[in-house]
Amino acid sequence: MIKVAIVDDHKILTEGLQGLIAASGLATVVNVAHSASECRQSLGFCKPDVLLLDVSLPDISGLDFCKEVKTEFPEIKILALTTHNEYSIVRQMLDNGASGYLIKNAMTEEILAGIKAVAAGEIFLCHEIDILMKRPKETHTWLSHREKELLKLVAEGLTNSEIAERIFLSPETIKSYRKNLLLKLDAKNTAVLVRIALEKKLI
Amino acid sequence: MIKVAIVDDHKILTEGLQGLIAASGLATVVNVAHSASECRQSLGFCKPDVLLLDVSLPDISGLDFCKEVKTEFPEIKILALTTHNEYSIVRQMLDNGASGYLIKNAMTEEILAGIKAVAAGEIFLCHEIDILMKRPKETHTWLSHREKELLKLVAEGLTNSEIAERIFLSPETIKSYRKNLLLKLDAKNTAVLVRIALEKKLI
DNA sequence: ATACAATACCCCCCAAATGGGGTTTTTATC
DNA sequence: GATAAAAACCCCATTTGGGGGGTATTGTAT
Incomplete structure (x- = not known):
């Protein structure tokens, strides 16, 4: 049993x-x-x-x-x-x-x-x-550790420079990450980015 | 029965x-x-x-x-x-x-x-x-029809001018609504606004 | 009657985000 | 040891958003 x-x-x-x-x-x-x-x-x-x-x-x-x-x-x-x-x-x-x-x-x-x-x-x-x-892998979104970390901080409302300070990176780096996130999640802007992140339970 | x-x-x-x-x-x-x-x-x-x-x-x-x-x-x-x-x-x-x-x-x-x-x-x-x-009324968030409508469009990723075109209002009006929404929901920026809206199931 | 909330509108200014183009280094993986 | 992916960085130009200050018109509830 x-x-x-x-x-x-x-x-x-x-x-x-x-x-x-x-x-x-x-x-x-x-x-x-x-x-x-x-x-x-x-x-x-x-x-x-x-x-x-x-x-x-x-x-x-x-x-x-x-x-x-x-x-x-x-x-x-x-x-x-x-x-x-x-x-x-x-x-x-x-x-x-x-x-x-x-x-x-x-x-x-x-x-x-x-x-x-x-x-x-x-x-x-x-x-x-x-x-x-x-389902084919392409239909799923999978983010790297850093990307997830960034996404969380964005959803918390931090600006690029605040994020940069927080995790000791250049603000320019944060910009690149955000651009990539918008691309990866097919989001037009931050509003959609946050919505998708929450809907797909990525953060 | x-x-x-x-x-x-x-x-x-x-x-x-x-x-x-x-x-x-x-x-x-x-x-x-x-x-x-x-x-x-x-x-x-x-x-x-x-x-x-x-x-x-x-x-x-x-x-x-x-x-x-x-x-x-x-x-x-x-x-x-x-x-x-x-x-x-x-x-x-x-x-x-x-x-x-x-x-x-x-x-x-x-x-x-x-x-x-x-x-x-x-x-x-x-x-x-x-x-x-x-619980006292103040602890709950309650939005007017227009505010909910706006919030939905913001979460869909529309910019102020796009929203203005869509619902036939001046872009300046949309700005005011957004300012109010940020205040009402105690959000620092759009990212937080969208997060709160989804978390509180306001939209 | 009047106070209140909702709706709609306007100005200025600056900070922040987006879009376009890139490079280099480190770290897994085969 | 080659290759690819992840991580980190940079510049320019433009759009969008946020903070501050407002006003006017409705309807409706007290």
């Missing part, structure tokens, strides 16, 4: 999930938490095989929590279960050690299939996400 | 909800839809007393769908059930005719209490939302 733990702040969802998993006979729910900190306290002793993890948690980001859990308990397989269907979120989640990714409007059977697959050491993506990730 | 219909694209949640409502003995689920169009087709004959409605639907906005249902079937009480806890969303939902508002991490009992209350013709807000709405 696969031991499953759940972290999600939506109580109706966790209750529904518990019932669903119990009814399947495939796995047993050993712990339910509604925040990362709550989950952190119980992981040590309940030792689940699979952790169902939401990206939006009330305390810290599910992305960071995924990395944290994987560092402390590398043997626990993490299966993301969330509403986000953006490339960058899935990409980061997998890079942070997740073994699978489900979106919340996936079929019930997919959730059980996902639990089974990741428990067996496989990588599992639900249908919609699988299609998303297989 | 209260007749309840549900519209939400998260299948796990709708299944959980169905079980929960059935187990309570308070109400009976007469219909479950995963999109507005699906729901639209069934509302006519299943005639629910209460409609549990999510704000994010795959086809159209739950806000618009709320208004639509209220126009066609004024006797159906609408109870919003969603993750959004922003003032502007709640405000719009209530203005569009919703009788109640629940957030998805609310307690199970609150959902049942909400169904009971709105079926009885009352207005019901879950605890967290109640607190949010009771």
